[in-house]
Amino acid sequence: GENVEQHPSTLSVQEGDSAVIKCTYSDSASNYFPWYKQELGKRPQLIIDIRSNVGEKKDQRIAVTLNKTAKHFSLHITETQPEDSAVYFCAASMHTGNQFYFGTGTSLTVIP
Amino acid sequence: GAVVSQHPSWVICKSGTSVKIECRSLDFQATTMFWYRQFPKQSLMLMATSNEGSKATYEQGVEKDKFLINHASLTLSTLTVTSAHPEDSSFYICSAPTSGNEQYFGPGTRLTVT
Numbered sequence: 001g002e003n004v005e006q007h008p009s010t011l012s013v014q015e016g017d018s019a020v021i022k023c024t025y026s027d028s029a030s031n032y033f034p035w036y037k038q039e040l041g042k043r044p045q046l047i048i049d050i051r052s053n054v055g056e057k058k059d060q061r062i063a064v065t066l067n068k069t070a071k072h073f074s075l076h077i078t079e080t081q082p083e084d085s086a087v088y089f090c091a092a093s094m095h096t097g098n099q100f101y102f103g104t105g106t107s108l109t110v111i112p
Numbered sequence: 113g114a115v116v117s118q119h120p121s122w123v124i125c126k127s128g129t130s131v132k133i134e135c136r137s138l139d140f141q142a143t144t145m146f147w148y149r150q151f152p153k154q155s156l157m158l159m160a161t162s163n164e165g166s167k168a169t170y171e172q173g174v175e176k177d178k179f180l181i182n183h184a185s186l187t188l189s190t191l192t193v194t195s196a197h198p199e200d201s202s203f204y205i206c207s208a209p210t211s212g213n214e215q216y217f218g219p220g221t222r223l224t225v226t
Contacts, residue, residue: 102155
């Protein structure tokens with residue numbers, strides 16, 4: 001089955017700096033890669049996603065890149081703000097309706 | 113995005129009793145829903161896949177007789193924790209994928225077994 005690894009497990013950045021979280025996956029059949037943000041005690045929220053036919057996607061301060069050859073994808077947050085502090089999860093999925101395989105999460109702290 | 117609701121948001125029950133948690137997709141139909149368990153500061157652990165009109169698929173190590181899943185309609189799945197024990201205390205979250213494979217999560221249910 002698919003194996004998703006996520007690094008780092010914790011990340012602290014100064015407000016205004018950039019944050020990068022990286023994930024790798026094992027199964028080349030995976031074709032959908034979402035990123036979720038989870039605040040304490042709340043549900044994971046989809047913040048951005050990318051499909052295997054695209055190499056990069058950007059939405060304001062958030063961007064995701066995908067390297068299918070190397071089987072890794074990354075989340076980039078620019079101009080970080082304290083409200084970006086949360087746990088971020090990457091995931092990989094193969095087909096519509098199939099289960100998602102989640103990374104272990106990254107706890108991001110943005111220091112004011 | 114799509115909306116998934118979950119009820120109750122928190123529940124406290126005594127050891128030995130059963131608890132039912134509902135997961136609803138409010139603005140889309142979901143033939144599949146997923147149930148996760150999450151421990152503090154840990155990732156989401158998939159427990160089972162709920163399939164409308166057929167039996168749920170359980171992950172290895174998850175007791176199907178203890179965690180009963182019923183996918184009653186295209187918008188409702190229920191998880192019943194039977195004969196709950198303190199070690200079942202956890203945060204349970206459901207999710208449902210849309211036709212585009214975006215997966216949306218319910219708000220979660222905090223279960224405490226005393």
